[in-house]
Amino acid sequence: MTKEREQKVIWTRKDLLGLEELSKEEIELILYTAEGFKEVTTRQIKKVPALRGKTVVNLFYEPSTRTRTSFELAAKRLSADVINIVPESSSVTKGETLIDTGRNIEALRIDIIVVRHNCSGAPHILARSVKSSVVNAGDGWHEHPTQALLDMFTLKSKLTRIEGLNVSIIGDIAHSRVARSNIWGLTKLGAKVTVCAPRILIPEGIERMGVKVTDNLDEALKDADAINILRMQFERDEVLAFPSKIEYFKQYGITKERLTKCKKDIIVMHPGPINRGIEMSSEIADGANSVILEQVTNGIAVRMAVLYLVSHAKRI
Amino acid sequence: MTKEREQKVIWTRKDLLGLEELSKEEIELILYTAEGFKEVTTRQIKKVPALRGKTVVNLFYEPSTRTRTSFELAAKRLSADVINIVPESSSVTKGETLIDTGRNIEALRIDIIVVRHNCSGAPHILARSVKSSVVNAGDGWHEHPTQALLDMFTLKSKLTRIEGLNVSIIGDIAHSRVARSNIWGLTKLGAKVTVCAPRILIPEGIERMGVKVTDNLDEALKDADAINILRMQFERDEVLAFPSKIEYFKQYGITKERLTKCKKDIIVMHPGPINRGIEMSSEIADGANSVILEQVTNGIAVRMAVLYLVSHAKRI
Amino acid sequence: MTKEREQKVIWTRKDLLGLEELSKEEIELILYTAEGFKEVTTRQIKKVPALRGKTVVNLFYEPSTRTRTSFELAAKRLSADVINIVPESSSVTKGETLIDTGRNIEALRIDIIVVRHNCSGAPHILARSVKSSVVNAGDGWHEHPTQALLDMFTLKSKLTRIEGLNVSIIGDIAHSRVARSNIWGLTKLGAKVTVCAPRILIPEGIERMGVKVTDNLDEALKDADAINILRMQFERDEVLAFPSKIEYFKQYGITKERLTKCKKDIIVMHPGPINRGIEMSSEIADGANSVILEQVTNGIAVRMAVLYLVSHAKRI
Numbered sequence: 001m002t003k004e005r006e007q008k009v010i011w012t013r014k015d016l017l018g019l020e021e022l023s024k025e026e027i028e029l030i031l032y033t034a035e036g037f038k039e040v041t042t043r044q045i046k047k048v049p050a051l052r053g054k055t056v057v058n059l060f061y062e063p064s065t066r067t068r069t070s071f072e073l074a075a076k077r078l079s080a081d082v083i084n085i086v087p088e089s090s091s092v093t094k095g096e097t098l099i100d101t102g103r104n105i106e107a108l109r110i111d112i113i114v115v116r117h118n119c120s121g122a123p124h125i126l127a128r129s130v131k132s133s134v135v136n137a138g139d140g141w142h143e144h145p146t147q148a149l150l151d152m153f154t155l156k157s158k159l160t161r162i163e164g165l166n167v168s169i170i171g172d173i174a175h176s177r178v179a180r181s182n183i184w185g186l187t188k189l190g191a192k193v194t195v196c197a198p199r200i201l202i203p204e205g206i207e208r209m210g211v212k213v214t215d216n217l218d219e220a221l222k223d224a225d226a227i228n229i230l231r232m233q234f235e236r237d238e239v240l241a242f243p244s245k246i247e248y249f250k251q252y253g254i255t256k257e258r259l260t261k262c263k264k265d266i267i268v269m270h271p272g273p274i275n276r277g278i279e280m281s282s283e284i285a286d287g288a289n290s291v292i293l294e295q296v297t298n299g300i301a302v303r304m305a306v307l308y309l310v311s312h313a314k315r316i
Numbered sequence: 317m318t319k320e321r322e323q324k325v326i327w328t329r330k331d332l333l334g335l336e337e338l339s340k341e342e343i344e345l346i347l348y349t350a351e352g353f354k355e356v357t358t359r360q361i362k363k364v365p366a367l368r369g370k371t372v373v374n375l376f377y378e379p380s381t382r383t384r385t386s387f388e389l390a391a392k393r394l395s396a397d398v399i400n401i402v403p404e405s406s407s408v409t410k411g412e413t414l415i416d417t418g419r420n421i422e423a424l425r426i427d428i429i430v431v432r433h434n435c436s437g438a439p440h441i442l443a444r445s446v447k448s449s450v451v452n453a454g455d456g457w458h459e460h461p462t463q464a465l466l467d468m469f470t471l472k473s474k475l476t477r478i479e480g481l482n483v484s485i486i487g488d489i490a491h492s493r494v495a496r497s498n499i500w501g502l503t504k505l506g507a508k509v510t511v512c513a514p515r516i517l518i519p520e521g522i523e524r525m526g527v528k529v530t531d532n533l534d535e536a537l538k539d540a541d542a543i544n545i546l547r548m549q550f551e552r553d554e555v556l557a558f559p560s561k562i563e564y565f566k567q568y569g570i571t572k573e574r575l576t577k578c579k580k581d582i583i584v585m586h587p588g589p590i591n592r593g594i595e596m597s598s599e600i601a602d603g604a605n606s607v608i609l610e611q612v613t614n615g616i617a618v619r620m621a622v623l624y625l626v627s628h629a630k631r632i
Numbered sequence: 633m634t635k636e637r638e639q640k641v642i643w644t645r646k647d648l649l650g651l652e653e654l655s656k657e658e659i660e661l662i663l664y665t666a667e668g669f670k671e672v673t674t675r676q677i678k679k680v681p682a683l684r685g686k687t688v689v690n691l692f693y694e695p696s697t698r699t700r701t702s703f704e705l706a707a708k709r710l711s712a713d714v715i716n717i718v719p720e721s722s723s724v725t726k727g728e729t730l731i732d733t734g735r736n737i738e739a740l741r742i743d744i745i746v747v748r749h750n751c752s753g754a755p756h757i758l759a760r761s762v763k764s765s766v767v768n769a770g771d772g773w774h775e776h777p778t779q780a781l782l783d784m785f786t787l788k789s790k791l792t793r794i795e796g797l798n799v800s801i802i803g804d805i806a807h808s809r810v811a812r813s814n815i816w817g818l819t820k821l822g823a824k825v826t827v828c829a830p831r832i833l834i835p836e837g838i839e840r841m842g843v844k845v846t847d848n849l850d851e852a853l854k855d856a857d858a859i860n861i862l863r864m865q866f867e868r869d870e871v872l873a874f875p876s877k878i879e880y881f882k883q884y885g886i887t888k889e890r891l892t893k894c895k896k897d898i899i900v901m902h903p904g905p906i907n908r909g910i911e912m913s914s915e916i917a918d919g920a921n922s923v924i925l926e927q928v929t930n931g932i933a934v935r936m937a938v939l940y941l942v943s944h945a946k947r948i
Contacts (some may be wrong), residue, residue, distance in 0.1 A: 041741050045685030047713075051363030066736065073687065073740055076713045081363075081392045083385055107612035108389055109357050151398070227408065269324060272823055275730060296739035319715055369677030372703065397679075397708045399701055416905060420698065423928035425673050 006247050011309040015127040016108050018143035019184040025054040027185055031153050037308070038301035040077065049100050050308055053081035054111040058084045059101070060137070061117045066272060070296075071114045074303035080111075080181075098122060099129045106130040111311055115139075133310040147271055148181030150302040154295050155226055158267050163190035168220040170196045170252060171279065174203045175191030178271050182228060183209050196220035198252070210307065217252050218261070225269035229254060229279050245278050254280035259289065267291055320378055327625040331443040331450040334459035343366040343501055346621050347469050353624070354617035356393065366624055367396035370427040372473050374400045375417070375452070377433045377523050382588065383453050383463075386612075387430045390619035396427075415445045416437060422446040427627055431455075449626040463587055464497035466618040468505065471542055474583050479506035479509035484536040486512045486568060487546030487595060490519045494587050498544060499525050512536035514568070534577070545595050561594050570596040575605065583607055595620060643941040647759040647766040650775035651816040659817055662937050663785050669940070670933035672709065677868045682940055685713035686743040690716045691733070692769070693749045696794055698904060699769050699779075702882070702928075706935035712743075730754060731761045738762040743943055747771075763940040773807050778811035782934040784821065786927050787858055790899050795822035800852040802828045802884060803862030804834045804910060810903050814860060815841050828852035830884070849884055858899035861886060861911050877910050886912035891921065899923055 009025035019027065040048055043105035056075040058068050068084065075082045087101070090173075100309065105113055112133045115123050120140030138144040156162055169184055172180045173195045186193050189209045194212040195202065196219070207213055213219055221227065232248060268280070268289045276282045284290060325341035335343065356364055372391040374384050384400065391398045398406055403417070414433075428449045433441045436456030443450035454460040472478055483502055489495045502509050503526045503630045510528040511518065512535070523529055530536055535541065548564065575582065584596070584605045592598045600606060641657035651659065667896040672680055688707040690700050700716065707714045719733070730749075737745055744765045747755045752772030759766035770776040788794055799818055805827045807810045819842045827834065828851070839845055839936050846852055853859065864880060891898065900912070900921045908914045917924060 035562070043685070046687070046741060047685040053359070053363040055392075063872065065717055065719075071715075072715055074688075081389075083384065083388055085381055085393075087381075103609055104588065104612055107609040108385065108616060109362060109613065272736065277766065293735055293739040296736055297741065300740060369675070369679040371678070371708075397705075399704055401697055401701065403697075419925055420904065420928050423925040424701065424932060425678060425929065 010314050011312070012311060012314050014313055015123075015136075016124050016133075016145055016306050016310055016312075017127060017136045018034045019145045019148055019181050019188070020143065022145075022185075022188070024190075027152070027183070030149055030302070030309060031156060033305035033309060034153050034301040035155075036297070037077075037304035038298065040304070041297070041300055047077050047079060049079045051075065051078035051111075051311060054078075054080045054110070054311060056080045056082050056112045056114060056307065057105055057108075057110045058082065059087065059105070059115045060084075060088050061115070061122075062138070064138070066296075067116065070136060070299045071146075071303050072301050074129060074307055075112075077300065078304055078307060080307070081164055083110075088135075101125045102130045102132075102181050112307055117217075129135060132278060133313070134277075134315055135306055135310060138177055140177065141182045142177050143184075144177040145181050145185075146299070146303055146306055147178050148185045150295055150299040150308070151178075151182055151269055151271075152185050153298045154269065154291050155267060157294075157298070158291060159225060162186065165191045165225045166193040166194070167191050167226045167228065168196055168224040169228045169230065170217065170220060170254075172201045172232055173197045173206065173230070174201045175233065176230050178228075180209075183211055187211070194220050194224070196252075217258070220268075221258060221262050223263070224266055225263060226269060227254070228269040228271075231271060231273065232275060232278055233247070234275075244262065245275075249278050253278060254284050256281065256283050257286075258267060259284060259287075265289070269295060272296065304306045309315045322370055324360050326630050327628070330626060330629055331439075331446075331452075332461055332622050332626055333439050333443060333450065333452045335461045335464055335497050335504070336459065338501075338504070340504045340506075343465070343468070343504060346618070346625065347472060348466055349621035349625060350465075350614070350617040353393075353620035354614065356620070357613070357616055363395060364370075365395045367391065367394035369428075370396045370627060371425070372383050372396045372398050372428045372430060372623065373421055373424075374398065374453075374547050375403065375421065375429055375431045376401075377431075377438075378454070380432055380454070380486075380531075382612075383432065386615045387451075387453060387462075387619050387623075390616050390623055391428075393616065394620055394623060396623070405453060414442060418442045418446045418448075422448045428623055431587045449629075451572055451622055451626060454493055457494065457496070458493050459497045460493040461497050461501075462615070462619055462622055463494050464501045465622070466496075466615040467498055467544060467585055467587075468501055469614045469618050470585065470607050471583060473610075474607060474615070475541060478502065481505050481507045481541045482510070482539045483542045483544065484540045485512040485544045485546065486510055486533065486536060486570075488517045488548055489513045490517045490524065491547070491549065492546050494544075495546060499527055503527070510536050510540070512568075515565075533574070537574060537578050537582075539541075540578060540582055542585060543570070544585040546585075547587060548591060548594055549587065550591075561591075565594050569594060570600050572597065572599050572603075575603075576616060581605070585611060588612065640830070642946050643944070644946050646763075646942060646945055647768075648750075648754075648938050648942055649755050649759060649766065650778055651770045651777045651780055651813050651820070652775065654817075654820070656820045656822075656826050659784070659820060660816055662781055662934070662941065663788060665937035665941060666785055666930070666933040669709075669936035670863045670930065672936070673929070673932055679709050679711060681711045683689070683707065683710035683743075683943060686710075686712045687716050687741070688712045688744045688746060688939065689742045690714065690739055690769075691719065691737065691747045692716075693747075693754075694770070696748055698769070698928075699748065702931045703767075703769060703778075703935050703939075705743075706932050706939055709932065710936055710939060712939070713770050715742075730758060734758045734762045734764075744939055765945070767938055767942060772809065772810055773812070775813045775816075776809040777813050777817075778931070778935055778938055779810050780817045781930040781938070782927055783810075783814055783860060783901055783903075784817050785930045785934050786901065786923050789901060789926075789930070790923060791857060794818065797823045797857045798826070798855045799823050799824040799858045799860065800828055800856040801860045801862065802849065802852060802886075804833045804864055805829045805838065805862070806833045807865065808862050810860075811862060812841075814942060815843055819843070825855070825889055826852050828884075830880075844905075849890070853890060853894050853898075856898055857895060858887070858901060860901040860903075863903060863905065864910055866907075877907075881910050885910060886916050888913065888915050888919075891916060891919075897921070901927060904928065 027051040120142035123136040436458035439452040649854040752774035755768040
């Protein structure tokens with residue numbers, strides 16, 4: 001990304017709710033900003049004063065140690081103060097609505113609310129109700145924008161570009177906010193996206209998002225520059241409908257044999273945590289093509305960029 | 317409050333346990349100190365180094381996200397380090413007594429212990445056992461001094477004074493530490509306090525605290541400059557004795573119709589979280605007379621003042 | 633400890649996993665370093681910038697408010713950022729292995745992982761899997777090195793030396809990682825260690841660790857310069873095999889009567905929390921010979937030293 005391109009767009013959004021509403025230029029600005037912060041995390045003193053005196057609340061209605069920890073670290077490395085609120089142990093049990101909770105948090109002069117919620121659209125309701133910035137850390141089956149951004153950041157840092165890449169997303173597309181955010185982001189930046197899963201796990205009409213659909217893994221792997229393998233959540237009914245974990249692995253699990261037929265430098269991504277021996281073999285998870293741990297590292301830089309941008313938005 | 321008045325009293329208490337034992341001048345000193353800190357929370361960088369290198373422990377035997385978060389933010393905005401201890405997951409299950417817990421926390425060289433406990437008097441026992449400062453964040457049905465202080469701070473900032481005001485406290489007086497602390501504080505500062513509730517929720521002998529008692533809402537509203545509406549906790553037996561939530565709302569709920577018969581600028585307060593449609597209608601909660609969210613904001617400033625004063629007490 | 637002795641050894645270990653593998657000189661270096669940090673905790677501003685910009689994760693598979701809080705405070709007083717991860721609420725429930733968890737934490741660029749685990753050896757597996765430093769905060773019945781180090785630090789600060797002291801460890805030796813770490817540490821530094829418990833609570837072959845064994849309390853007390861009394865965990869089956877708590881107290885509980893027959897300045901230690909009236913009477917716990925609360929205070933200094941040393945290890 002060149003210096004000129006960076007100057008074409010300035011960040012004006014109070015919130016980051018999803019990639020659907022972002023322009024190509026806005027997504028590129030986040031990725032560009034993240035590059036600067038990535039350098040910070042490699043220093044001996046991994047801290048910059050960009051958000052000193054600001055307060056970030058992690059409001060997680062669904063537990064998620066990984067995403068919450070990543071946001072907490074991102075905020076602390078920007079020198080913000082962080083408060084974790086786990087609503088089950090809080091006023092939610094006293095019947096407070098999301099909007100009341102949001103207004104109360106706003107009244108505490110919180111600069112940014114990072115929210116995860118089991119209902120699609122909850123962050124949007126919250127964002128309309130408060131002057132604080134709201135960052136969506138995953139809402140229902142809807143979007144998980146920072147996960148998709150870190151996936152794209154990782155892709156770009158390995159392959160130098162996103163435009164024109166063939167990216168296949170494999171697994172439970174139907175229940176995956178990670179898939180949806182990736183599709184919005186990747187197609188906006190010019191990648192060709194294929195989704196691949198057993199028919200029962202592909203939502204009807206997904207083609208309208210501009211992706212190719214297949215239930216044949218070989219087809220999804222053939223020309224792929226990168227694959228993004230989703231986590232199978234076997235606690236779901238629809239997933240249980242699938243005969244067995246072993247059967248799933250046989251048909252859709254990524255193995256060394258399968259990867260030999262792919263492009264040599266194919267990038268293997270997974271949002272974690274991996275079910276080893278179900279979504280992929282351990283050889284693949286820990287192999288040369290895997291960038292799974294780099295995704296984790298890049299997550300901090302991307303979240304630092306998002307926290308920084310929403311709190312420094314030009315209100316125009 | 318004039319500069320001269322401020323200099324009439326210096327803070328000498330190691331602890332803040334309740335408003336019963338404070339003098340009028342001490343309460344005024346807290347409110348005066350909070351005014352200075354309120355300004356801090358409106359800055360871009362909401363942080364002062366007043367408690368840098370000090371450590372505050374939040375020791376909450378009852379869960380309370382709101383009060384705990386408010387204290388945590390207050391401490392962090394004073395640059396203190398904060399440790400949250402939730403005793404159910406700790407040594408309490410191993411049978412450690414409150415005094416042993418306190419002495420162990422003291423041995424960690426903690427400067428201030430903020431304690432919430434379901435037993436009245438627990439903070440007092442703790443305060444006598446340790447050299448660390450103890451701040452009562454609510455003990456049984458006894459006191460919740462910082463809540464009353466933020467209520468008074470809010471009143472004073474809206475109506476410029478407390479002396480001579482008519483303040484009515486409405487709701488479950490019998491089980492409310494908020495009511496008790498407000499009564500102590502308001503009467504010391506010269507307000508005329510009325511308590512109003514169904515008879516079953518008024519403790520016997522409450523008149524001896526210097527308040528007027530009524531079970532008639534209209535009477536409580538008539539001359540009121542401000543009303544403080546308590547939360548109904550329907551999990552309590554005595555409250556369940558009341559026919560129904562709808563019945564309660566009919567007799568004691570604050571509605572637009574009722575407010576039109578009151579003083580035009582009547583102040584509506586509530587410690588939160590509100591049961592909308594039970595203690596008051598949503599019109600009132602979100603209306604022009606409501607200062608409920610300002611109370612939340614002021615809570616930080618008041619708690620910053622309390623933490624600051626107890627840790628800078630002149631030991632004379 | 634003289635200046636010269638300090639310079640004989642430099643710290644080269646990435647991790648602190650146990651006292652078994654440390655040399656006498658390494659243990660002395662930790663104790664010497666802790667002396668400097670102890671001074672810090674007595675200052676008005678109890679903070680030094682030694683770990684500024686570093687991140688410490690507390691990864692506790694077993695709950696422990698005391699040890700976790702002590703590490704959290706130690707890290708914060710070194711100006712590190714601290715993240716608490718409680719694995720039951722995290723990816724562990726999603727089946728992630730310890731090694732995957734460790735690699736994910738490492739990918740977050742965490743400098744130090746403080747780990748408590750119910751399985752002996754878990755910290756060693758973790759340490760081999762990650763470049764981050766690993767500090768063992770207790771693993772199964774194996775080791776609890778920082779507890780033993782703080783016990784030794786306390787002993788040395790009271791009695792000026794450890795060499796040649798008679799130290800008796802009393803209680804459930806069989807299930808105590810505290811006992812094992814103390815035995816390794818004390819014998820390396822030249823103390824004579826006796827372990828004393830009912831036969832059923834003494835592991836077979838413990839003599840091979842270089843200790844004297846007895847089930848007779850009077851014998852263990854006779855020449856002792858210090859006693860370290862372990863916590864009885866009555867939830868264990870083997871302990872329940874013992875007739876009753878009262879019976880235990882009668883045979884092994886430390887009382888004033890028993891202490892009068894000991895050396896006048898005998899040091900009484902306990903890792904806490906105490907079962908008053910079982911392991912010892914309250915007179916003893918709160919008496920002049922008890923250093924139990926000093927142990928808590930010293931725990932911070934010792935843990936600051938450990939965190940400092942592992943993060944400044946010379947990699948040679």
